[in-house]
Amino acid sequence: MYVEQGYKGELGLWKYFLIPMGFIGLMALNYAVIKFLNIDVEALMASEIAKKGANRFLVEMLVPFVVGIVLLFLWVKYIHKQTLTSLTTSRRKIDWKRVFFAFGLWAAITISLTAIDMYFSPEDYVFNFKPEPFLYLMIIALLLIPIQTSFEEYLFRGYMIQGLGIMAKNRWVPLVVTSVLFGLMHIGNPEVEKMGAGIMVYYIGTGFFLGIMTLMDRGLELALGFHASNNLVTALLVTADSTAFQVDAAYKYVAEPTLGFDAFVPVFVIFPILLFVFARKYGWTDWKDRLTGRVETKEVFLATNTAPIDDE
Template sequence: MYIEQGYKGNEGLWKYLVLPLGFIGFMVYNYIVTVNSNIDIEAMMQQIIDRFGSNLVLISLLAPLVAGFFVVLGWTFLVHQQSITSLTTSRKRIDWKRIFFAFGLWSVITIVLTGIDIYFSPEDYVLNFDLMKFIPLAIIAILLIPLQTSFEEYLFRGHMMQGLGLAVRNRWLPLVVTSTLFGLMHIANPEVEKLGYSLLIYYIGTGFFLGILTLMDEGLELALGFHAANNLITALLVTADWTAFQTNSIYKDVSEPALGWDAIMPVFVVFPILLLIFSKVYKWKNWKDRLFGRVLSKEEFVALTDGESKLA
């Protein structure tokens, strides 16, 4: 009953609209400016990196989203008067073991898949490792990237999913809307400019994967761990001149950017396998109800939780 955790705060439609509309408005503005700009964004980014260094540029890119993380938590606590625990999970406390399990699993898979690609396509990669440059990157990435990814999870899979779910009283519509918006949020990324809009299949598919994780597991923990690992390990392992994060990573991808099957393969192969693994580990049942069932009314939720408290 993750969506129903929203009943534990002070409800009100406007309270669920301010943050999403503000963020979406900012992203739309950013996209319009990018599309209508005559400036070569890639060249401009390279000039900024040459002047200030990739670490400072990385900090400047992450800082607004890190700030957003604290805004979402502050809004939840002060305006909704809802606990951060109930925004995170339907469990009595946040399950950190779930976060670390998802983080570790996807980290290992990402490293293995990247290693395989480097082994079979060595001409596409250049060893970029410089210990004195890598250490500052690692510190910055470890401190900031999990906050950046957590902001996106708490906004889309937390705040928006709970608010929309309480409004429409079902689970499938919040899943579809938040997953699609999450994917479209990346439309201004340089990767999309280079590879084309078909890459949005990957981003929207990732949104659906994270949304299914949240609904099936009745909490954000697995999504938080996966998303942090995805961005952090990638930033440390591989960089390219045309990616959003240009870092002093271990390897640099020097191949000509092209949208191939490997770019969207995770959506149709890897993510379903991961869902199967998680379902076995955490014994998920009632897929249809958890993904497409109705959301309880506040009265039903209060009666159910009161009954469980008395039994406990």
């Protein structure tokens, strides 16, 4: 099982809490400063982009995630004495086919849904393609966005799910806690200010979707591929003044953002369909135990699971 892979490292309450609490504390401090000083995030971003350019601003946004993932991997390796493979998956090795399948599937869906929306609401989009800035954007995005998304996956769906699961001795507590925290991490995004707290249903729902995928598939591969695809394709395809990624994308969404039914379609329609597709492809069974069951003790796990599971 995936949660029990944490037993392959050195446990310790303080070890598991230090990095997550530090990251969450920084996010909370950032949000508190925005609210206390009444900062207009969208206006601030526009001002910074006007001074530095969209691509430089994007790099500055993403570099902290590079530092974050390096620190997390070093912490896991030298403090927990755990391998990257056991943090990533229950399989013998990381299954890159799963990563690329999830990436490609969600990229195709994202592009198709965007094309459909453009067809029915062409007035909401402006062609924004400029060859040179877009080329730079593509290089930056390909290099840094997968690192950003991987940091979030390894922190929430990897490190925290394993740590919380071992401490709680069950799987539902880490699923709920990490999904809610993942959603709240986005509370400072400019689109939340524009559309209101209701959009948090999408972010928290996405957290649950990624967490369910991880626990059912007994590894991070599908979540890594999906998350990278979501942020990378969106960054290259469509930008808007109300999004966290304000870049030189191919198109710009110019309609006033509003919280409508379309914001909930992914959570309540598309994500369940994707889970069904993944379940059929990878033979997922025993949903109740994998999502809510008890976590084995260290002694039982190490005695009965001497080798990782075979590839499915």
